[in-house]
Amino acid sequence: MITGDILTKNLTRNEFIVCDWDSVIQDIDLKWTAKIIDNEEIFAPYFDYSRLKNEKGEWDLALSWKRPTYYFNDWLKRDDIDELPKDILKKFISLYIDDPLYYLDCEFLIMAETLRKLSYEKFVDKIVFLSSAPKDYETDPRKLIMMERFFKDNLGKFSLNVIHGNIPKSKFINENYPNYTVFIDDRSDIIRDVIDNTDSANKQFIFPCCGYNMELGKDQKYIEECYNKGMIISTYKQEIFRG
Numbered sequence: 114m115i116t117g118d119i120l121t122k123n124l125t126r127n128e129f130i131v132c133d134w135d136s137v138i139q140d141i142d143l144k145w146t147a148k149i150i151d152n153e154e155i156f157a158p159y160f161d162y163s164r165l166k167n168e169k170g171e172w173d174l175a176l177s178w179k180r181p182t183y184y185f186n187d188w189l190k191r192d193d194i195d196e197l198p199k200d201i202l203k204k205f206i207s208l209y210i211d212d213p214l215y216y217l218d219c220e221f222l223i224m225a226e227t228l229r230k231l232s233y234e235k236f237v238d239k240i241v242f243l244s245s246a247p248k249d250y251e252t253d254p255r256k257l258i259m260m261e262r263f264f265k266d267n268l269g270k271f272s273l274n275v276i277h278g279n280i281p282k283s284k285f286i287n288e289n290y291p292n293y294t295v296f297i298d299d300r301s302d303i304i305r306d307v308i309d310n311t312d313s314a315n316k317q318f319i320f321p322c323c324g325y326n327m328e329l330g331k332d333q334k335y336i337e338e339c340y341n342k343g344m345i346i347s348t349y350k351q352e353i354f355r356g
Contacts, residue, residue, distance in 0.1 A: 123294065123315070127238045131290055132228065132297040134244035134256055134273075137321065139219040140353060141209065142177040145185060148208040159201055160189040178351065179324040183300060216255045220353045224297065224321070225263055232267045239270055241290060243282060246275035283310035295319065301329035304346075308339060315343035321351035 135141045146165060150172055153162060164180075167173040180188040186197055186205055197205070209215060231237045242260065246253055252275050264271045276285050283306045286293060296307050297319045304318050318339075320326060329346070330336070339346055 123317075126294060127236050128231075128294045129238050129290065129292055130228065130231070130240045130295040130297065131243050131286060131293045132224070132240065132295075133299060133303075134242050136299040136323070136351075137222065137297055138225045138228075138242065139216060139221055139256075139259060141215070141219055142185075143174045144215065144219055145209055146174045146177045149185070149189070149205075152204075152208070155204060156189075156201065159191060159194055159197055161191045162189075164189060181324050183325045213255065216259045219259075221259075221263060221356075222321075223349075223352045223354050226354045226356060229264055229267070232264065232270045237270065239272070241293075242271070242273045243285065244273070244275055246277050281306055281310070283307045286311050299323060299326055299351075301326040305329060305335075308344065313339075313342070313344060317345040317347065319347045319349070322348050323351060 132138065149156060149160070150162075150165060156162075165172055165174075165176055167176070177185070182188045186202060190197060228240055232240055242256070244253065244256060252273060257273055260271060260273050261268060274285070274289070276282065282298070282303055286296075286307060287310070291312060293311075293316070295317045296304065298304050298307075299320055301320060304320055307313065308318060330348070336346060
């Protein structure tokens, strides 16, 4: 892995950036963790709440950033529970999906400010956010509002696209943005999918270091093959933007 500068400028081209939203532009984990704690009476028979407490026995929302698996329900599910009942899983997901004001209380992350600054550079042509759509939204109005607020001074360079169902991001990119030059996501399995299934040679792939996404770094042979094709794979420390 390469750490350090988040974006390595290629002097021979302008940049077209495709970027995930959740946990890259805005943190959704801390609020979701707080909601899980607030609903302990519902989920306690199914979730191991000790995983949300630090060594002092205190609630620690930041532990969600260190979780070993991407999905909260997989991480928190008690070891003696084989599968969450469908009604419990539905209630758990509704904490995020059914809250129309969810993103208003979510902190922006340093990548949001990085992209805001990059949008003023002449070598950056376009920044596209590519994210999953909850429910049957044509787009996610919650994210759209936050995009218009945070990037309002240079909004013309930004757009928000949503993916429905289980369509791989690589498929969406091939059909809509095959000439991308930078891809940013917090899931290393999605990074790998885009590398393997798009025209990825000589492009850059960036993701924040989180507990659930470091497995790509263990595959040194794969990373060397990527480097031999001119790719740059960068990681950076995930932080809340304090602006």
